[in-house]
Amino acid sequence: MLRFKISLLAAFVLFTLLGMAAPSLKALLIGMLALVISLVIAVANFVRAEHRAERELQSSL
Structure with a gap:
């Protein structure tokens, strides 16, 4: 989840700079x-x- 939030923040910053x-x-x-x-x-x-x-959670149960 953290990587996704960082990707969104990076896309926003790049849009602004661009x-x-x-x-x-x-x-x-x-x-x-x-x-x-890149966002997609x-x-x-x-x-x-x-x-x-x-899937990993379901297979471990």
């Missing part, structure tokens, strides 16, 4: 797309880890 530093709208959109993709990957990894933990 918005301030983007030289053009096209660069901003490309950067935002890359950040959204972080959410998918979190869900997968939760399912794995749930």
